[in-house]
Structure formats: structure tokens, C-alpha cells
Amino acid sequence: MAATTALLPIALTAQTALTPPDSVFGYKDFSTQAKIDQTFLAVPDAKLAGEELKTLTAVPHIASSKEDYATAQYVAKKFKAAGLETTIVPYKVWLNLPAESKITATTADGKPLMSGPTPEHVSHDPFQDDPRVIMPFNGSSASGDVTADVVYANYGRPEDFQKLADAGIDIAGKIVIVRYGMNFRGVKAYIAQEKHAAGLVIYSDPADDGYFRGDKYPNGPYRPDTGVQRGSIQYMFKYPGDPTTPGIASTPDLPMSKRIPPSQATSQPTIPSIPISYHDAAPILEAMKGATVPHGWQGALPFTYHLGGAGAVKVHLVLKQDYQYRTIWDVIGKIPGTEAPNDWVVAGNHRDAWVYGAVDPNSGTAAMLESVHGIGELLKQGWRPRRTIVFASWDAEEEGLIGSTEWAEGHADELAHAVAYFNTDVGVSGPNFDASAVPSLKEFIRQVTKEVPSPKGGSVYDQWKKQQDQRPALGVQEHASKESAHLDNDVEIGDLGSGSDFTPFIQHLGVPSSDIGSGGPYGVYHSVFDNYAWFTMNADPTFVYEQEMARVFGLEVLHMADADVLPYDYVTYAREIEEYIGAAKKKAQTEGLTLDTSAAEDATKQFLAAAKAIKAKQDHPSGNDAALNTSLRATEGDFLSAAGLPNRPWFKHTVYAPGEYTGYAAVVIPGVNEALDAKKAEQAQAQLAVLTEAIQRAAATLEKAGE
């Protein structure tokens, strides 16, 4: 139990107060924690969150800029004011900024079709004309000056490129134009590069986040004609972070001899790539000839789309990337634990933005600052956490999860027994709460959300469930995957793929992780229009969802820091793995591949039995559960394999990884499933053996703890 003095609860307003639960998983007696929670919940302030958001997003603040450093100082000041032991941690990392970006298109006989990029502009926006706005570009793009015939490849998925091949279109030497959506943009570049395309143009089709979805900014939340989605094409499904230091931290004093040359970094594309608006893409697509596109490829621009490759349009790209070692700044704020100071609860959000980043990421930053504000109030009242709390404001997430990856790589030893990593990136783009997590944390998150009031009435959990029950067909979803095993009738929580800073924690180091956010129609992702004006018009005008997110995020941290027994639910974990193995078995059968799953099934049964036994122990904390907690935490670590995944050894988790060909979306039991997808039966069997050993290790750990 954490050392506390008498706490003075500040009452929540009558409309929002919820009765705290009598008991919560992990606590011997929840009543003391309930009072701490009430005190905490009363602090996060909607108006303050709005002011913090306004300050953070006042000017463009891309990673490594002096404006970025100013936001680091601002966050550090807030951390310190709350009583956190705060440091600004610099790293020196290999980053590009655009020196020149040009795209022109002409007809076969040289008639000009377009010349861009056209500046992002709408009728009314107070932020668009700041000279510090970085021109649209793709992080990790190569430089290049190429002129070529152009081919349209839909979303740039493997199956899209396959359809082009089936239609007899060779993209070697061509410029490929693809639309955003359905996968991580780095995957689009990866396949285009594999197939020897000369260059890549990625545009936002109005079908996916523009007028086809709803009114465009400034009349609504969707992407206006000139809005461009910037973004990294780094092959972070190979490894994220500084491309020159996989597995180690890019500290400023790291000698060059320890770095690999950028040209040898397998996470760096060799293809030049540019993101453009549909304003600029339309004249190219409209002039293209060749076969009309297959079913499902037509977007919402007002003409028939064609595959191209017929020589009707030549595109000329001139892309000069200014690559340098640049300094970025994480901000780390600690509250030492009283009883288990070496057991860290890490909670993070990135701070850097492509431009203003009102939604992505500073809606999360403001929420985190109000979480810190609440915890600071507890500290003032004398409360101290049982375990050490670490708040982190990451830098250079946009370029490739760089600030979080470098810090995690540098703290691998401490994190080997960190009890959780809680992430929030897009904190608020609307009123719909959603989460992804490892299975062991799903019930934990549900319980937390039952304690937090929703601006719509009832609890966050109540509204979350209601919204899931009515969930319409969704459009593009960047940070969430909905492929969990659906084991019960409760609120679904997605699996962790990639696309934000939880990746190094769960997938490289095996720290139990989750990611939360509150979503809504959001068509200005990574454009100049993701700013405070858009935010207050569309996402959260009164910042009440900021307040909600601050409360949920803070409660995650508090409960994990103070629980008697670590509230990991390994029964659900076992059941999900069981489902994954069953699905892989079925897939192998469908594909006519031999896969013997009996050993894996046996191991999973063993794991499930051990999980059930340990659950009985977790349900009755003794108040002196240090040994049990050590085992519980070690179990997640057992899922790591030392060798990592085939061809991408940085990814060590045997159950969750970002898909090599999806990027954001999680692939479950990735070694097995990706081998099956590649029709490599032997490799699938070998990877299943690796997984089986991991499950056996985890089962043995739980069994030993249950003795």
C-alpha cells in the first residue's frame, strides 16, 4: 500500500460524479484507492487543458526545431510544477527535412497538366499562412529527380500491386500514384520499391477523408482540396527509431563508429516519395489512360479512374531531402515509488507535430498535462506511489517513433521489469473513446473507464459500450486495429499494431502496453489544418473530452502504480492465443499447407490452466505480494524471443507485431501468420515452435508463481 496522508477529496460536480466501485481487481481493499481516485478525478480541468493545448499549438513545432524545443521546456515546466523529477533528454538522430519538393505533370505531347505542390489554403483559417509551416513531404523519403509515366495503384496494398501485375502492368521505372488509407504509407513505399518503381506520389482521395465523407474544413471536419497528409515512410515495420542505431540509444555522445551508415539502414527507403493533395492529384489522374480501374479502386474525384501506364501522362518529381544528424528532446518526469522503486509505470505521449498538431499529438499532450496536474495535487497532499511513475513527452514520433524508441533502447534493463506502458497519441479528435491493449490489460482498462464520468452522461465505459453497439462502418483508422479475438460480449479492445510510441515498449521489450484516445470525424490529419481553430470547431470546443482523457490516463497510472497485485488478466491472454492458433490452423488448411499445431495447443492449454490458478491467487491479495508480482510481470517477458521475427530481429514479441505489409494493423502470432501468408510451411512450423516455447515459458512462470 502506498504511503498516504489524509486526503482531502475535492468534490466532482454533481452532474458528473459516479459512485466508486466496491472492489477492483488487484486491490485487497479498494476503499483507500477510491478516495485517492476521487481526489485525483476532481483536478483535471477542461479550461486549463484548452489553454495548454493553445500554448502547445501556437506555432508549428516539428521535431528538432527550436519551436519544438520550446514545447519541451513548456512541458518540463509543467512537470516540475506538479512535483515530478524532470529532465529534458536529448538524442542525436538522422532526420530529413525538405529542401525542395516539386511535382509537375504533362501530357505525352508536353502540354502542362499541373505544377505543384499547391500551398495548403482554405477561405478562412488563422494558422495557414505562418512562414514556419513546413512544406508537405515524406519523412525518410530519398532525394531524386525522376520523370516517368505514371500508374495508379489504389491503396498500394499487396493485393493492389498484384492486380496491376495481373493486368500486365509493370511498374518498374514508373512513378506510382497511390491514395492514402488502408495501410501505413511506409508499406506503400516498401512494395513500390520492391517492384522497382522510380518514384511514389501519395495523395488523399476525397473518398477516404474528404468531401465524400462529409463537409470539408472550414465548413466541417473533413479534408479540404489543398490539404496534404505529411508523414513518414520509414520502414518502421523493420525497426523504428533512429535508422542508424537499431537496438541502441542515439545519445548525443554516441560515437559514429557505433552507428551504421544511413545508406545501410534497412529502415530507410531508397525511393523518392511525395505526399500531395487531391487538388494536385486530380489533373494527373484525370489525364491518365489505360484500362479503367477494377471494382473498388474508383475514388470520389469527378471522373473515371484509369490504371495508366499508357504513356498519356509524364510526371516529373524533384525532391531534395536535407538529411542531417539533428537533436530531439524527450521530457521525462519521475515520481519515485515508495515500495517498489524499480518497478516503473511509464505513461507517454509524443509532443512533436508535422505542423501545429492540435489533434495529433497535442490533444494527448494537454490531457497528459492535466493527468500530471491531478497527480501533482495528490503529491501536494502527501500521497506517494507504491511503484515509480514515469511520465514521458516523446519527440520525433512522426519521423519513426524516434524519441520513445531511443529512450526505451537506452533503458532496456529498467524496462525489463516495468509494469506497464500507457500511451495516448491522438488524445481527442471527437467524443468516441477507444482503446487497444495487450489482452492482460483489457479488463484493467474497462475497470478504469467505469470510474470516469462521460460528458454524455454515465461513465466513459457506458458510452464506449453504447457507441460500439451502434458502430457504423468506419473510414480510415490510423492507430487502432479491430482484430482482437472477440472472446466475450463486453466492450472490444483492439490489438496493438504500430503507429505510435507503444511499439518499442511492447514489441521490443515486452512491457504490457495500451493505447487510448477519443475519436471523431477527422479529415485534417497531418495537414496545416490540424490546428487549434479546427480543434475548437470540430473536435472538442469546450475541452470536456480533454478532461475525460486526462482522467482516464491518470487513473491508468494510479491504479497500476498502487495495486496490491498487478492486475494482469492472463486467462484472457491464454484464450486469445488459443483463438490465434486455431485461426492459423484453419488458414493453413485452407491454403493446403502442413502445420502441426498440437504442441502449441498443448502449451496454450497448460498456460490457460496456470492462468486460471494464478487468477485465484490474484483475486485474494495477501498485502505482501512482491514475489507474485515479479512472476506476473515476468510472464509477458516470456513472450519475447531472443532472435526476433524473421528478417526483423528488432521485433521480439511472438504474439503481436505490426504487419510487414500492413504497417499499422497488428498481426497476431506474426512469425506463424506471415510465413503462412508467404506460403512457407516449413518456416511457419519453425515459428510455431518458437511461439510454443514462449507459451511454455510463460506457463512455467505462472505455474511456479502458483506453487
Added chain:
Amino acid sequence: MAATTALLPIALTAQTALTPPDSVFGYKDFSTQAKIDQTFLAVPDAKLAGEELKTLTAVPHIASSKEDYATAQYVAKKFKAAGLETTIVPYKVWLNLPAESKITATTADGKPLMSGPTPEHVSHDPFQDDPRVIMPFNGSSASGDVTADVVYANYGRPEDFQKLADAGIDIAGKIVIVRYGMNFRGVKAYIAQEKHAAGLVIYSDPADDGYFRGDKYPNGPYRPDTGVQRGSIQYMFKYPGDPTTPGIASTPDLPMSKRIPPSQATSQPTIPSIPISYHDAAPILEAMKGATVPHGWQGALPFTYHLGGAGAVKVHLVLKQDYQYRTIWDVIGKIPGTEAPNDWVVAGNHRDAWVYGAVDPNSGTAAMLESVHGIGELLKQGWRPRRTIVFASWDAEEEGLIGSTEWAEGHADELAHAVAYFNTDVGVSGPNFDASAVPSLKEFIRQVTKEVPSPKGGSVYDQWKKQQDQRPALGVQEHASKESAHLDNDVEIGDLGSGSDFTPFIQHLGVPSSDIGSGGPYGVYHSVFDNYAWFTMNADPTFVYEQEMARVFGLEVLHMADADVLPYDYVTYAREIEEYIGAAKKKAQTEGLTLDTSAAEDATKQFLAAAKAIKAKQDHPSGNDAALNTSLRATEGDFLSAAGLPNRPWFKHTVYAPGEYTGYAAVVIPGVNEALDAKKAEQAQAQLAVLTEAIQRAAATLEKAGE
């Protein structure tokens, strides 16, 4: 057996010749018929069909025009040349032509948005500038001069209007703008009128038959920006034909005292309606305000659609209809039967077109003329049919199935024992054969198509099956319904709804009917661009599908005219009715309505048993089957009810009708299903009793014939 002399088969080309079947349902010995078929099949000529099509579509020839009369004379000449007893049969019917059509739109503060209609025009088309092209209008529209706020109602289906009501939008006094597709345009008008809209604007959205589907004319088959779908909004689901003479023929000498005043005709809308292009609709839709549209309502124009009703746009319609009694001309060609001259086989196609009508309807006319050509060759060789053959070239189909309805009403006594009506309307818009029919004729049609070679190799049947197995998601389908009961794994044949000239035959008079056509991408429906240039570019450049259709249509006629036993399959009919009753029972349960289906189920069992017994007799023709044939034909007539459907007594068939709220699509056991849809349990039970009696009558007729 029909009287024949020795026939001299003309060989089909080696590529296309198929081996005739050994036996065919309805024939004691098929070998003689097989020779007749071979002789017939060799005659229809692709090149001649092309010439006939070119002649028929040389100038615009709307019903009642002198150009229309010229096509009647041309068809009559062809009929006579083939040896048919030919007459041109005039009717005097109530028709509108447009005297003035104007649509303008302004913003709330009077700023002009558009003024139309814009003339139909593309970069290259040799037909578009003929001064005889009729301006776009809706047949049966009221005149009117109205100015009102505008509301968007998607496809104008009942569920669309319901969604507007749910959104709190009252359309009374408003102008409603709807898009074409998903139902008959008269239904859009009918519901708008029911809800007291001031006027109706119907436009073609590019999502449905424009650039969203594929390249637009002249680069492809889809609708260009200015293309307008003309069409009738007559409430032909009440009754088709001359609105002033329901149930009787509008002969030129019919006294006015026998006609009802047009203002009392329930098939005549009172709402003014205009069809426009998306070129003209776009500025209206783009300027509309109000809520953004629900999921599925957004079309392919490049902006977000709104429901309107917010006063942002005023539309002004000025529509002057020139209504008069006008003369139309059917062409009727007979070949008297040798053995059963009173048993008619009727085969028809309409001839009138909104403009040039290359696809709709003259692709069917050219095919019919080549069928007649082939049968003329048989006549020259001395062959005579057993039953009387009647070929019909209908007029004023476009305005409301008028030529066919008036002729059928005038020949109700003879048609009471006509053995079949075979229709083709859109004969050819592409290479994909399809058919609709009463269940008793489905197997008959499949057998016919097995004898006809396809230009793609194999038989028409083979290609039809292949195409159905691969059938992609289809767009708008005007003349076919795909709601048959799917009883076997064979090629599916749709149910007969409405939308072409089979309606008076099957649904008013109980003549077993079918409709055939060969389809493909066709976005110029009812526009000036449905012309010979479009046809030879997109539908059938070498007229080989014209030839195919001539062969199938002719073989339908020949087999029905000469079969020993009428080849009606009542086993399938019984099984389909069984399915319909089962589905209605389920629907009633779902809706919580009481419906006792036991008597209907018993009657259907009785009918099925009788059908099986009679099938055994049909399988072994005696060669002297006159009495059996009379009973077989009487069975379909038994499905008529004297009272007709509730509120629309003209529709007498108890198993098939066009839906009152769908228009084209068939509603099966319509009395029952429409009562259930209206949640009227008592009426459903009463209509089920009417159906049950009909089934009992049919069963008794077959039982008696089986004795």
C-alpha cells in the same frame, strides 16, 4: 405436328454450329423440329440486323410522331416480305409532349446558381444536333409553375422519404430532388405527390450510370455530363396504357363517353416533374445546406451532399405539357396456325423511342425483324406452324406500355387462351444474355438457349451460366428482377415485374410470358446518346449479339408454336409458390402479425402433387394432346382473380405484380406481401384466401387433366 414440306437446312458456319438435342420437353419426337430449327437458325443475319437498326434509328421517332409512323411502315414492309398477314393498328391515346421546360435555381439572396435544361452535348456525336430531338421531359408529368426550397431525397424510395421525416424535414410545399435508380421513376413521383411536394426534379447521378462506373460517352458507354434520362412517371403500377381507358382498347372510334376524363385518371400524376442531367443538378446540390446526408446517400459529384430544406436554394420550375389525344400505331403480323389457329403465340417488342432508341428499343426491333426473316424463310420452304404466330411491334411503350396494353385489352377474349407472350425490349446493350419469366417457362427458355450458339463460343446457355457464376455487383437494372426463389443450381431466371410490354399479357390477362435481352454497360438510357453511333461503339459493333437474340427470340416462338404438348413446368411453379408462402409466413412472424398459412400450404401441396402427375403425362406426348393442352393453358389463367389487387383492380394476377412502391421490381404474391408491408394483418389474410382459391383452381384444373 405442323405441316411441313421437305426442309433444306442452310448450314450454320462451322464455328457456331451446335449439335441439336435428342429430345426436348413437349415434343414426342424432336428430330423433325431439330431440322426446322437448323434451317431457321441459319437465316438471322448480323449484317442485315445492323442495317435494320441503322434504318430504324436514323431519326428521332417518339410515339405519335410522323417519324414514328414511318418506322411502323418500315416494320410492316418487313413483316409482309416475310409472308406475315400484316396490319398497322392505330389507337388514339392521351399523351403529353413538352411545350416548355425550364428550371432555374438561385441562392436565398437571389444569386443565380443555374438555368436549364442544358442541351445534351458531347465533343463528338453525329446525332445530337438533330432539331427533331425532343427536349428532356417526363411523360405524364403535370404542368406547373412553382418556386420553392429544395430537399434531396436520395433515390426517392419509401425508406428514403422516411429518413427525411425522421430528420424532421417536411417536404410538403418543397421541390424534391431525387436521383434515378433503385426503383421506377413513377414511384418517386407517386410518393412525392403523396407527401404533397410542390414539384419533382429527377437527375442521373454519376455514381449510378456516369463516370463513377466507367468512361463516359464518347470515350466509353457511360452517361456524359449533359445526358438526361427522359421517361414516363405514369403510375403504371395502378394501370398502364391510355390513362383514359383502363380495361378497354383506345380504338380511334371509341366514343368520348366511354373514356374517363384525364383529370380523373388515377394513373396520372398531379405533380410537375422534370428530368435533368448531373451537369444541371450539380450547382443545385452543391449549394444546398442543412444536415449532411445519411450513409449511402452521397453520390459521386465532387462535394458533400446535404438534405436541404434549409432555405439556401430556391428552385423555379416552369413546365408546360401539351396534352392531346394522339394517334399511335402498332404493327401486327400473323401466321395462321394449321392445327390450333385459335391458340396464339404472341411475340412483341416496342418500336417507339424517346429519341433514337438504338438500344431501347430498336436493338430488340432489329432482332425481331431477323427472327421474322428466319421464319419467313421457313414459310417460303412450305413450313406452317401448328399454332397461330403473332408478331407485334408496339408503339408508345415509353409513355406507359400503351400500344401493347390497348391491343391486349382489345383482344382479351383471344388472349384468354394464347399460349405465350414473348417480349424483348432492350434486345442488345452488350454481350450478357438474361431473362425473366413465369416459373412455368423457365426451363423452356433454358432449353431454347442451349440450341443457340454464342459469339463467345459454346451455347448462349453456356455463356449465360458462366456469366451468372461470375456475376459482379450490378448497378442499376431496369427491366429485370432477381428475386426468384432460387430452387435449383441452374441458371437463374428473374420474376416478371413491370417496365415493358409483357405486363398486360401476364398481369392483366394471365398469358404465360417471358422477357429476354442481352446486356452490358449502358449509361445513355433514354438520352439522345442512345443512338447508332453509341451502339456500334459500345454494345455490338458487328451485330453478332443482334443475331444471337434473333435466334433465341425466334426459337422461343417456333417451339411454342409447334410443341406437341405445351412445355409448361408447373412443378417449378408450385415450388416457387411454396417458397413465397413460406417467406410471407416468416415475414408475418418477424412483424408480429397473425397470418394463418395452413390452407394456402395445403393448396400448394395439392397443386404440387397435381403438377407432378401432369408432368408425367407431358413427358410422354400422345401426339393428340389437344385436351391436355387446353387444361395446361387454363392453369395459368386460374391464377387470375376477378377482383384484382386491392386499389388496383386492373392487376389480376395473384402471384406476380409490379410493386406499388418499387414499380419495376416484381412483388410475388402481391396481395399478401403488400398488405404485410403495410402491417394490415386482416387484409393479408383475406388476400391469402384469394391466393389460396387461385391455387386450388389451378390444382383442380391439373387434376382433372390428369384423370
